Amino acid sequence: MKRSVALLSSAVLAVSLLTGCGGAAGKDSAAKPADQTQPAQNGEQATQPDDVLDQFKKLNLPYTVDPKTVLVEYQDGSLTAQEFETFLRVINFLNPMQGAMIESIDQESLKIFAREYTATKILAARAADEATQKESQELAEKTFENIKGQYMGLLGKDPSKFEQLLKNQELDQQTIIEQMVLINKSMAVLKKDINDAELKKTYEGLDKASITVASVRHILVSFEKHNNKPEEALKVANDLVARLKKGEDFAKLATENTDDPGSKESGGLYADADVSQWVPEFQDAAMKLALNEISEPVKTEYGYHIMRVESRKEKTFEEMKAQLENQALEQKYDHFNKVELDKLITKYNIPETKPAS
CATH class of the missing domain: 3.10.50.40 (Chitinase A; domain 3)
Structure with missing residues (x-):
């Protein structure tokens, strides 16, 4: 929840996949440890029980609403319940741990997801140039193949099991890629105002x-x-x-x-x-x-x-450039979130969530 959905770039999604499937590292008493869980790599077969498909279940939505219901209205557009459901199902596919959390969230948390997905839609709509469209599509397709490779490593390299997994989650390749394209386009819009001069200034100010x-x-x-x-x-x-x-x-x-x-x-x-x-x-x-x-x-x-x-x-500037760019992206999104987004959203209609079981 802390990471804005607009900043879930394809690169982030590729490494966040299946974080719940490995062994948890012990608590580091000297530091905040990095996540030591490693997803299966392309071509590797992870040791998992025979019912591995059962680990990746269809997302059970924490609310009930007509798919045609408009959940969020904003200038020049709206977010329907069907669109939002698709987004949540894709998030569950890309990051099962987050999917498990979504199943038990309350109405206020659901509103946060809807608000941030609306932000993603608004930002993505500003990416009208063909170059950004093409780059976002290519990155999404490449990332999907990487993620598919990780799943295949867990599924014994059996394509039919991967297809069954998608079917179980009520998804298909095109739908998943479309969602990643949307996210990539929103990222590209935020990146346009970030340049090396700005990043170098930040680097030089670090302790x-x-x-x-x-x-x-x-x-x-x-x-x-x-x-x-x-x-x-x-x-x-x-x-x-x-x-x-x-x-x-x-x-x-x-x-x-x-x-x-x-x-x-x-x-x-x-x-x-x-x-x-x-x-x-x-x-x-x-x-x-x-x-x-x-x-x-x-x-x-x-x-x-x-x-x-x-x-x-x-670390040199070049070694830190990607990290600094990510930080700048978060700041740009934060600014959009605080200064623009609430002025653009005109109405919420978030359904009540089911009591946690």
Whole structure:
């Protein structure tokens, strides 16, 4: 819900697919971890139960309404219940986790979805030039093939199962592509005012932590595992520091002793991670420690960390350009949302939702 539907670009949709099908990573006690769930890649067959089709069910709408009902009226157009249903079904196909959430949302949340889909329609209608139309179509077709490849990896490379999946969800290839084209066109409209000069200015204004990536190996001695007694955790941490300074292997000690499940299997290593994602104390140490130096215990809200920075570098503008562009897109959409959208929408007629079961 936090990501505006207008910003669900084909690239985002391609990587968000099937996020609910893998194993969840353990909680990272030093940082906000990246999603480690990986979708099946094109040509790979994931290990799944025989009834894999049952995992991807048809979306059960959380409301009942005549398909011809107009849900949103806006200048120069309207959003019907049939259009909105199609959109929601496509979202369920592209991102099953979000689909599961849609089934239990309340009326106010439903209104947010309808409002943002209306924004997508309004923006897409402004993309009248042939070049944008062609690019949006080609990107949608390419993305559909990528997503189909991910599903095929889960379905044992059986085309008939993929066709059955579409049928079960009351969708077809053309409908899905049309929805992605709409989203791509809305993205293209927002992108028109974004240029390299603007992005470079943003890049130059960032603090060093925002543009730094580092590989940091650490051992967490958590307060929780030591009865919430910091003095006990510090004693254990100091003992580990002494062992490391005598030459014991950091990765081995981390695997055996860390209380951070997010890095335990990698010997305590977070490789090439954005420093800015870490909690302040951990971030500060990651920026200041000399390379390959064993730190004294670093205290955070989670406990004491023994750290070793193994590499650190600043990302160039070119390396950050895509991220900066996405941030600029969100800002452009935010501005449209706050300044224009409510002036364009003239009426809502959102149906009541069913009580959560």
